[in-house]
Each structure stands twice: as C-alpha cells, then as structure tokens.
Amino acid sequence: MSHQMPETTGAKAHSARMYDYFLGGKTNYGPDREAAAQSVAAFPNTLTAARENREFMHRAVRYLAREQGIRQFLDIGTGIPSAPNLHQVAQQEDPACRVVYADNDPIVLTYARALMSGTPEGATDYIEADARDPKRILDHANGTLDFDQPVALSLVALLHFIADEDDPQGIVRTLVDRLAPGSALIVSHGTDELDVSLRKVLEIYRAQGITLRFRDREGVREFFSANGFSLVEPGIVATCDWHPELVDRQDGIRRPAGSITPEEVGCWAAVGLKPTE
Numbered sequence: 001m002s003h004q005m006p007e008t009t010g011a012k013a014h015s016a017r018m019y020d021y022f023l024g025g026k027t028n029y030g031p032d033r034e035a036a037a038q039s040v041a042a043f044p045n046t047l048t049a050a051r052e053n054r055e056f057m058h059r060a061v062r063y064l065a066r067e068q069g070i071r072q073f074l075d076i077g078t079g080i081p082s083a084p085n086l087h088q089v090a091q092q093e094d095p096a097c098r099v100v101y102a103d104n105d106p107i108v109l110t111y112a113r114a115l116m117s118g119t120p121e122g123a124t125d126y127i128e129a130d131a132r133d134p135k136r137i138l139d140h141a142n143g144t145l146d147f148d149q150p151v152a153l154s155l156v157a158l159l160h161f162i163a164d165e166d167d168p169q170g171i172v173r174t175l176v177d178r179l180a181p182g183s184a185l186i187v188s189h190g191t192d193e194l195d196v197s198l199r200k201v202l203e204i205y206r207a208q209g210i211t212l213r214f215r216d217r218e219g220v221r222e223f224f225s226a227n228g229f230s231l232v233e234p235g236i237v238a239t240c241d242w243h244p245e246l247v248d249r250q251d252g253i254r255r256p257a258g259s260i261t262p263e264e265v266g267c268w269a270a271v272g273l274k275p276t277e
C-alpha cells in the first residue's frame with residue numbers, strides 16, 4: 001500500500017493521521033507530523049495519552065465481552081487500523097463477535113481491509129460515515145448487527161471532535177435509543193481538568209481546521225446519565241485508571257500500578273450499561 005499523500009487531503013493535518021503518528025504508525029504525512037510535533041511540544045505526554053486511550057479501548061471491549069457477554073460492537077470514530085483493532089480484541093474473547101466500524105476520514109476507508117480481516121465465525125464491516133448522521137450509521141450497521149440483542153457502542157476519543165453546535169448529546173441519544181437492554185456505551189474524552197497545559201493543544205488542532213472541544217467530568221457523565229445508563233465501577237476515571245488489571249493478553253502489557261498518572265493521559269474514560277428492565 002502506498003504511503004504517498006492522497007491528493008484529496010490538502011495541506012492540512014487530519015485528526016486520524018495525527019493519532020496514527022502518536023501511536024507510532026506510518027499512515028501520516030508532513031502536515032500531520034508537523035501538527036503532531038507541535039502537540040507534543042505543547043503537551044509532552046501526548047504519546048502516552050494516545051497509547052493509554054487505545055489500551056483503555058482494548059480493556060473496555062475485553063470487559064464487555066468477558067464479564068457482560070456482549071458479542072456485538074459498533075465502533076464510531078475507528079481511526080486508522082492499529083493492531084490489535086477492536087474486532088481482534090473482541091474475537092479473541094469469542095471468535096463469533098460481530099463488529100461494525102465507522103469513520104468519516106477517507107484515509108481510514110483506504111485501510112479498512114485491515115478492519116475486515118476477522119474470524120470466519122464472526123463478522124466485520126466498515127462504513128465511511130459521519131457521526132453527525134447517526135441514523136445512516138445505524139441503518140448500515142443493521143445489516144451486520146442484530147439490534148434486538150445487546151450491542152456495545154464505542155465512542156472512544158470521538159466526542160471531543162463534535163462541537164456543541166452539532167449536538168453531541170442528541171447524537172448519542174439517537175444511537176443508544178436503538179440499543180437493546182443490556183447494551184453498553186464506551187466513552188473516552190479529552191479534558192483539561194486533569195492537566196490545564198492540555199489547553200495549548202486546542203489551538204494547534206483548530207489551526208488545522210479540526211474541531212476540538214474538551215469537556216469536564218460532568219459533561220462526560222451526562223452522555224450516560226441523560227440516557228439512563230448506569231456506570232460500571234469505578235465510574236468516570238482517567239483512561240489509565242479504568243480497570244488496569246484487564247491486561248492485554250496479546251502483548252502482555254503490564255505496567256506497575258500508578259506508573260502512569262491521570263495528568264499524563266488528559267482523558268476521561270467510562271463504560272455504562274443500559275438497564276435490562
């Protein structure tokens with residue numbers, strides 16, 4: 001696969017490719033690397049924050065498959081593939097897991113084959129779509145997922161790219177309204193509550209035309225409480241503090257408790273469940 005810069009991308013950085021750079025990937029170009037380097041200069045823990053966010057996603061999926069028996073996942077704001085991807089984590093728990101991915105960045109579609117390399121027993125699908133059109137995503141996912149059964153909706157490091165004017169609460173409501181009892185919502189969200197120096201990053205993203213909107217812990221809580229979801233213990237915590245014991249079986253990552261601090265990750269994380277009655 002060529003890593004030449006696609007003509008359509010212009011000279012601006014993209015959030016998916018900046019995140020790919022933070023994770024050590026190769027699907028990023030000059031403008032992405034420049035903006036990413038500025039972010040790292042402004043918030044030196046950016047690489048740690050990206051990695052911890054990704055590992056939170058792995059642990060949340062593992063928890064929901066293992067402890068809650070969920071076998072279907074809808075992941076919006078998927079990002080450029082970076083193994084293990086969500087379906088690989090889920091299908092390691094049960095090869096029959098079914099996963100639908102959605103992202104609005106054409107670069108992710110280019111690499112979507114890596115997201116569809118699941119098990120024969122399960123299923124994976126990808127749709128290029130914008131989270132601000134949640135009905136389209138639900139209609140598409142309906143072909144692969146059975147919405148009469150529990151589905152885990154993953155909005156990991158996505159909602160801080162949705163401006164207040166685009167009604168993130170309304171988007172989440174539309175999505176979770178469609179989910180059966182026993183379904184789950186996974187959210188991680190950038191915040192300046194854990195380290196105010198993260199504020200410097202806002203301007204760097206905005207200079208690239210990327211909406212970035214930090215929210216506080218109460219703002220993140222509302223995505224769950226407004227929809228009647230109950231938070232899984234320990235509630236809303238920094239990504240590094242959400243069930244660190246659910247260690248990654250594939251790479252065996254295990255770090256000493258407390259070796260990463262909330263200030264370093266700058267991101268709230270939580271998992272909630274839709275009541276069964």
Ligand SMILES: C[S@@+](CC[C@H](N)C(=O)[O-])C[C@H]1O[C@@H](n2cnc3c(N)ncnc32)[C@H](O)[C@@H]1O
Pocket residue numbers: 015016019053054057076077078079080102103104105108129130131132155156157158161162
């Ligand atoms: C920081 S990455 C997170 C990737 C992955 N969820 C993770 O946490 O490892 C954010 C992703 O959200 C996507 N994104 C941003 N705004 C979006 C929108 N309105 N609709 C769909 N995807 C969006 C970006 O293209 C990017 O791939």
